[in-house]
Amino acid sequence: MPMIQSKVEYLFGAPEIEVIAEEPYAKKQCDFLQALSGAIRSDKEAKRYSDIQTFAFWIRKASLMQMRDDYLWGRRCYRMGRGLIFHVAPSNVPINFAYSLVYGLLSGNANVIKVSSRRFVQTVILCRIMQEMVGREEFAWVGRQNAVVLYERDRKDATDELSAMCDVRIIWGGDATITQIRKSPMQPMSTEVTFADRYSFGVISTDAVLKMEEAELSRLAEAFYNDTYLMDQNACSSPHVIFWWGGVNGDRRKAAQKRFWRAVRQAAQKYGLEAGKVSDKYTLLCRMAEKLEHARVHCYENRLYVVDLQAFSDSVTAYRGAYGFFFQYGIKELEELFEYVDDRKIQTCAVCGVDPGELAEGIRAHHIRGIDRIVPFGHTLDLGMIWDGYDIIERLTRCIDGPRASEARFREDRKR
Amino acid sequence: MELDEILEIPPFSLEREQKQELLTAALKRLTIFHQNHCKAYGQILRLLHADPQNAAQYEELPFLPVRLFKEMDLRSVPKEAIVKTMTSSGTTGSAVSKIYLDKATAANQQKALVKIVADFTGRSRLPMLIIDSPAVIRDRRMFSARGAGILGFSILGSERKYALDSNMQPDWNGILEFLEKHRGKRMLVFGFTAMIWEHFYKRLSEQPARIDLGQAVLIHGGGWKKLAGEAVSPEEFRERLHQACGITEIYDYYGMVEQTGCIYMQCQCGHLHASVFSDVIVRRAEDFTVADTGEKGMIQAVSLLPGSYPGHSILTEDEGVILGEDDCPCGRKGKYFRVIGRIRNAEVRGCSDAYDSK
Numbered sequence: 001m002p003m004i005q006s007k008v009e010y011l012f013g014a015p016e017i018e019v020i021a022e023e024p025y026a027k028k029q030c031d032f033l034q035a036l037s038g039a040i041r042s043d044k045e046a047k048r049y050s051d052i053q054t055f056a057f058w059i060r061k062a063s064l065m066q067m068r069d070d071y072l073w074g075r076r077c078y079r080m081g082r083g084l085i086f087h088v089a090p091s092n093v094p095i096n097f098a099y100s101l102v103y104g105l106l107s108g109n110a111n112v113i114k115v116s117s118r119r120f121v122q123t124v125i126l127c128r129i130m131q132e133m134v135g136r137e138e139f140a141w142v143g144r145q146n147a148v149v150l151y152e153r154d155r156k157d158a159t160d161e162l163s164a165m166c167d168v169r170i171i172w173g174g175d176a177t178i179t180q181i182r183k184s185p186m187q188p189m190s191t192e193v194t195f196a197d198r199y200s201f202g203v204i205s206t207d208a209v210l211k212m213e214e215a216e217l218s219r220l221a222e223a224f225y226n227d228t229y230l231m232d233q234n235a236c237s238s239p240h241v242i243f244w245w246g247g248v249n250g251d252r253r254k255a256a257q258k259r260f261w262r263a264v265r266q267a268a269q270k271y272g273l274e275a276g277k278v279s280d281k282y283t284l285l286c287r288m289a290e291k292l293e294h295a296r297v298h299c300y301e302n303r304l305y306v307v308d309l310q311a312f313s314d315s316v317t318a319y320r321g322a323y324g325f326f327f328q329y330g331i332k333e334l335e336e337l338f339e340y341v342d343d344r345k346i347q348t349c350a351v352c353g354v355d356p357g358e359l360a361e362g363i364r365a366h367h368i369r370g371i372d373r374i375v376p377f378g379h380t381l382d383l384g385m386i387w388d389g390y391d392i393i394e395r396l397t398r399c400i401d402g403p404r405a406s407e408a409r410f411r412e413d414r415k416r
Numbered sequence: 417m418e419l420d421e422i423l424e425i426p427p428f429s430l431e432r433e434q435k436q437e438l439l440t441a442a443l444k445r446l447t448i449f450h451q452n453h454c455k456a457y458g459q460i461l462r463l464l465h466a467d468p469q470n471a472a473q474y475e476e477l478p479f480l481p482v483r484l485f486k487e488m489d490l491r492s493v494p495k496e497a498i499v500k501t502m503t504s505s506g507t508t509g510s511a512v513s514k515i516y517l518d519k520a521t522a523a524n525q526q527k528a529l530v531k532i533v534a535d536f537t538g539r540s541r542l543p544m545l546i547i548d549s550p551a552v553i554r555d556r557r558m559f560s561a562r563g564a565g566i567l568g569f570s571i572l573g574s575e576r577k578y579a580l581d582s583n584m585q586p587d588w589n590g591i592l593e594f595l596e597k598h599r600g601k602r603m604l605v606f607g608f609t610a611m612i613w614e615h616f617y618k619r620l621s622e623q624p625a626r627i628d629l630g631q632a633v634l635i636h637g638g639g640w641k642k643l644a645g646e647a648v649s650p651e652e653f654r655e656r657l658h659q660a661c662g663i664t665e666i667y668d669y670y671g672m673v674e675q676t677g678c679i680y681m682q683c684q685c686g687h688l689h690a691s692v693f694s695d696v697i698v699r700r701a702e703d704f705t706v707a708d709t710g711e712k713g714m715i716q717a718v719s720l721l722p723g724s725y726p727g728h729s730i731l732t733e734d735e736g737v738i739l740g741e742d743d744c745p746c747g748r749k750g751k752y753f754r755v756i757g758r759i760r761n762a763e764v765r766g767c768s769d770a771y772d773s774k
Binding site: 092093230231234273274275276278282285289290297301302 | 456459460462463464465480481483484487488701702703704713714731733735759760761765
């Protein structure tokens with residue numbers, strides 16, 4: 001049984017890790033996550049954190065069953081977890097470690113998760129709830145097969161040990177983090193899933209915005225707020241450039257843009273615009289002046305900066321804002337989009353009034369290397385079992401070639 | 417009015433209306449000059465839709481975020497005209513500001529500094545004890561903010577003595593000798609707040625003789641950030657120094673390497689004062705509108721001195737509050753204010769740059 005020798009702090013679990021490979025979505029994993037969902041929702045302390053509640057909602061029964069069905073439908077062969085997963089959780093999204101744990105559990109693996117030494121209160125709360133649950137006989141295995149550890153970033157000894165021990169390593173980015181962690185070697189058979197720095201953008205149909213009722217527009221603006229401001233516009237999936245599709249007559253496009261940004265400014269009134277953010281944002285704007293030589297900026301106070309681009313003098317991914325700082329560019333045909341987004345750094349394309357299927361067709365027809373996701377505005381932050389272009393279950397399991405998983409077996413598995 | 421003439425005006429003599437008129441005309445001229453002579457600055461003004469020509473008040477003129485001087489080389493004169501490059505001391509690992517000075521700008525900075533300080537210490541030059549090491553000013557082509565401060569102030573001394581050696585150790589014998597020589601005379605002591613505390617005050621007890629600075633004026637600046645970890649308040653700093661070496665006349669000042677020369681001296685009422693050569697405007701983070709007197713906001717600093725680089729109007733990363741104008745009990749005209757401290761770094765959410773950075 002693997003035993004962690006490095007001196008690290010255990011927020012959950014213990015140094016000894018029991019590794020038993022399971023099949024994905026095994027009953028005991030699903031039962032545990034459902035119970036965890038319930039425990040979170042009735043926990044007084046956890047109630048105060050909307051990110052913990054969103055997480056609990058994601059692992060509620062109906063949602064898990066849907067994920068399981070999606071998996072079983074697509075299954076062509078039997079799969080088993082690879083063994084032990086070492087996760088390096090990010091240091092600026094407190095709840096993220098929990099999603100990573102779910103990836104590991106649902107794929108049938110044992111897990112060691114390194115969380116940020118910033119010791120987020122959300123992490124502490126969730127670990128406490130889980131620790132309380134493993135006191136129950138039926139969930140004791142969770143405590144034996146999983147650990148949440150905390151140590152300082154410069155503790156290479158600990159990262160070395162956990163990397164040498166694991167079958168799969170998951171690194172939640174920052175490119176710098178990935179480069180750093182990769183200095184610790186893994187066993188030859190081990191594999192890795194990395195979530196690097198990515199870039200995202202949006203496409204909005206001019207007509208769709210012009211046709212919207214006020215209430216609908218407010219909903220769109222709210223959705224846009226959640227995609228961007230909610231994470232300081234610093235999530236990999238937060239859009240930076242908005243392509244306005246259609247409205248060949250410039251006036252129509254301008255009217256749609258005005259309408260949209262006014263609604264966004266309204267939605268962004270609740271954003272905590274502190275002096276530190278304003279300073280960063282204003283500095284970023286001034287620093288981009290050279291690149292924006294022919295552009296025009298609209299400032300809605302310091303809450304919202306929108307830059308009208310006449311052309312791209314650099315790769316799209318170089319147009320990156322923060323704290324509510326966007327760029328916009330008009331296109332006549334959807335097809336024109338593909339000139340700009342052929343870059344593997346591009347992750348999410350958020351859409352409004354655009355058919356995702358048509359975009360996917362375009363990606364295929366134009367042999368585009370970018371765009372891993374096409375989702376409506378408001379859903380860019382929805383983490384799922386497919387993320388960043390990876391089918392998570394596929395990445396964290398091995399495939400047993402030969403016997404086919406029959407439809408009869410599907411129905412049987414579904415009944416469990 | 418030309419800058420040469422302005423520099424002849426007593427630094428705290430103009431009332432609001434006169435000063436406004438003077439600043440507006442001079443800053444408009446400076447803004448237009450830099451717009452035409454610094455390409456990057458011109459591009460920024462274009463992007464911001466700035467229209468200096470038609471500004472009615474200097475508050476309407478654009479301002480550069482101070483961090484830009486760390487990220488870009490901003491100059492409005494040919495390379496050959498640069499005689500000094502000043503750098504901010506910058507905490508380890510972070511980028512430093514680079515400020516390019518031509519002869520005229522450097523000379524004006526010196527002139528303004530002398531005028532401002534003389535208003536507090538008197539016109540005659542005094543024996544001067546510098547609480548720092550002479551090593552700081554050795555390379556005269558590349559000035560750190562510390563070096564520039566020392567060099568700028570040292571012109572106020574009739575005779576100068578560095579209190580620390582090149583290893584930042586106090587030279588007690590030398591100090592005592594210097595004090596003996598000037599016994600009974602008024603004297604100037606200058607240094608950076610953190611240096612005075614760390615390398616002078618804390619070491620006083622290790623030598624037996626009493627260092628008597630009862631006749632001295634202490635001028636110190638550079639901020640309280642480094643002392644914040646030890647939780648030394650300005651009041652405690654004054655009190656402890658007074659107890660240790662009898663010094664009573666202590667002036668803190670606020671200034672920045674991007675606007676060297678135009679320092680803001682703290683009067684005996686504890687207020688920082690803007691001279692006629694510069695001003696502070698406090699702005700609201702929400703929309704950069706000008707905050708009311710007494711309202712906290714981001715500090716914008718304007719200075720008439722920067723001719724070789726577009727640093728005449730900058731948005732600092734400090735927060736402060738205007739306390740009043742023209743009516744400080746100390747009698748000095750102009751705005752007086754308080755600096756609250758550095759604005760807090762934004763704690764960024766999101767998923768890039770995820771590695772712990774403490």
